Structure formats: structure tokens, C-alpha cells
Amino acid sequence: MGKFTEALKKAAEKRIERLEKQEEVKPYVIRAASDSKIDPHVVSYFDPSSPVAEQYRILRTNLQALDKSNPPRMLAITSAIHGEGKTITAINLAVTFAHDLNKKSILLVDADLRKGTLTKDLGLKAEKGFSDILSNGAKPDESLLSIGIDNLHILPSGSRPHNPAELLGSQRARQLLAEFKAQYDYVIFDCPPVVPVTDAGVLGPLCDGVLMVLQAGRTQRGVVVHAQDRLQAVRARVLGYVMTNIEYHIPEYIYRYL
Template sequence: MAKSRQNLQTRHEELIVEHSPKSPVSEAYRNLRTNLSFLRPDEPLSKIAVTSSTPKEGKSLTVANLAISMAHNEEDILIIDADLRKPMQHKFYDLPNYEGLSNILTGELKFEEAVQETGIDRLSVISTGFIPPNPAELLSSHRMEEVIEQAEEEFDFVMIDTPPVIAVTDAAILGKKLDGILLVVASHETERGMLEKSTDKLKKANVDLIGTVLNKHPVKDGAGYDTYYYYYGE
């Protein structure tokens, strides 16, 4: 998919694991990667969603950096951006978003035509494509199940970026098609009530909440600068 990248909004500099692999944040992502790999030793995870309670908690950035960490571990990784309301993944990787998941789900594009290389070895992305008027219906379709199945066949690990839990049902819909969901929580930002509502909503939808990621927690690095650290736990 050779598309012009002129005037694309980019957030490529936020890919800390790629640009600062020795930083505390990168190490935290590697720890998260390791914890996921040991979570179910008898039935290893191969497809998960990442979400948050509300917007701007960092779930899309968590997807991007965790995926890079996995790719660095010699795994073939696919990110599917299923946030059909506010797509972000194409911005992190400086990719066009003319065609993607929504085009696959409406029959306009084949799976293999939507997969884009990121420029990072062993890491690929399917962006959202056009913003549809009916995201929930598309994501709950049988065709979405086929997309997930094909992705699982062709890649070692599939990570799906979904909208926040509180606002819409998309995360719960997709979670039931996957091995589980990671919930990103912004330190000192996420309200306890919203977090409780999110976990309750996922539980009622019979979605396996495999862990939480504490994001935006200020710590001091060796140089005395504020940075962030990510934590995984059941």
C-alpha cells in the first residue's frame, strides 16, 4: 500500500521502546511482556485487547510500545487498530489511514492488503481505515471473527487497540473474541468509580480481564527527571 505520507500527523517520537531501549520505561514494557508470557504457561496468550476506562489514559501508546517490545523479542506481531472512533496507531508509526480494518469488514479490502509494515522489524499494523457510522455492528460481525482468526494464523501475537470501556461497548464485544483484555489505568487521573464501572462492565460481558497497567506514574530516574513507569498485575 504505497500511499503518500505528506501532511500526516505523527507521534513517532513517543515510541520509547524503539528510541530509548535502555530507559526505565522501556524496561517496564519488557517486564510487562515477560509477565504476559508467563501468565498462562499451558495455554500461552496469542491475542489480546488493550483498553482503558476513559480517554487519554494512554492505552494506545501502551499498545504501540508493548508491541515493539514483543517484536524485539523475535516475535511476529500484528497491531489491529479497532478504535473506529478515535484511531491512533497509524500516527505512532507514520502510516496512512486511507484503508484498513473498516474496509476489510465491509468487504472492500482483503486482509493481506490492509497489513502495513511499520519500519520496525517483525511488527505490522492494520489501521482503522475510514470511520464508519456503525462501529459496534462491524466489530461484532462474523467477519471480525474471521479477521482475528486469520491474524492469529499469520502472526505470533495479535494486539487490538479498542475504545475506552465506559463510553461504548466495543471493548466488551471484542474481548469475548480474544484471550482477554489489559486495562490501562492512569495514575492520579483515573477515578476509582470509573475503574470500578469498567471492571464491572467487562465482568458482566464475560470478558477475561488478564491484568492492569499503571500508566503515568511519576518516578525519578538517575538524572533526576520525571519519567513514567508501567506496572502489570492481576
């Protein structure tokens, strides 16, 4: 057995010993400021030096490395079904992009016009948003919100429309997306899931790429394949997968180089 494997094994055994003795094992996630209304899962905001926040930095690096001279800048975040962690992933990724020292400007859009929770998860109150801009010509400037990070703008989903897929597929949506892309370095769309509704299939191909969120231990393989087929059928470019709800079995010291 190599030295590294041995060290891993020893550390894992120690961790199990501590667990068995019920000693405190430090959780990786969640250090919410007590007065903040932002969801504590937004680790990149609350605890940027944590191992979990580092995973979002790895995701940022990987996305930027896909094409160094022309990285995907307009990203749709979706999943096969609801509740897999799309919104939390979209927020963490947006905050991570905003922390880039090269001061990128980021727009995070709640494109879940049916059941969007982005503003709620950020503890924000919204009046107008994306759907209002698409349907009745409201101005983006009237709708943008902030969580106190000056290079990160938030666009809420807006009033619940009766025709979300049509709005997202409209000529106005294409124009608006082009405006966003010209104005911001990165635009991140928190989309509805792929299997129950068509919206991500409409928005996905208009973006540079799609990230699929999978919740570990929950989503059936067949459902994921079905979602992937749907995205391929509409010629959306699936850039990769983000797995949520992972438990770390690798000893903490390996992550704690920070």
C-alpha cells in the first residue's frame, strides 16, 4: 500500500473513531450570519474559505477552461426534476464568479417563471422581474436587485405568467439575452427542471451551455438520461454535471489546505 493510501486510510479510521466516540465532527456546510435571510446553503457567500466553496471555485475554473479564449458566459442551470439543488447551485456559482479578482460583472436570473425561489432564497423582496420585461416591456433596471455584492445583479422571475415557455421562446427573449450578454461577463439562468416542463429546453439552446444538477442518491439514472436526451434533441450544449448533497468521505485535512 502506498504512503498516500495509508495516510488516507488512517485518517478515515480516526474519523470513524471520533464518530463512534460521538466527538464533535465539524460540519463543512453552513455558517450563516445570524441576521442574514440568505439560505445557509449559499456557502460561497457565508464561508468562502470552506472546502465546499472551493468546489464551486473548481467548477468556475473548469468552466473557464472549457475554452480559454471564449469561455461559455451564458449558462443555464437545470436538472431532471425539481428539488435537486439548481437554485442553490446557481447562487453559489454566481457568487463565486463575482468573487473573481478580475472583477467580472455577473447577472443571476430567476428563469423559473413558474415556481422561482431565487429571491426567497436570497432573502429579497421582488416586485417586477424577467417575465415582466418579456411580457409588458418593463425595464431591466427597474427590476434588478442586490445582495450587497456590487458586481452581482439579481433579476427576479417576476409576475407568474400563464405562458412561460412562449415568453422564453419569444423574439423579445432572444433580444434581451443578447443585451444581457453584451452587458455582463457572465449570465446565469436558474431554470425549471427538464422533465416536467419544456422551459429549460427553450432557454438552454439560447445559452452557451447547460449545467445539469443531480442530487446524489435521489435521481434515477433513467430520468437523468431522459433529461439529457431532451436537451440534446433541442441542441442545447450540456457542459457538465454538478452533484449536490454529497457526503465527504475523504478526510477533512485533504480539503483543508486553506
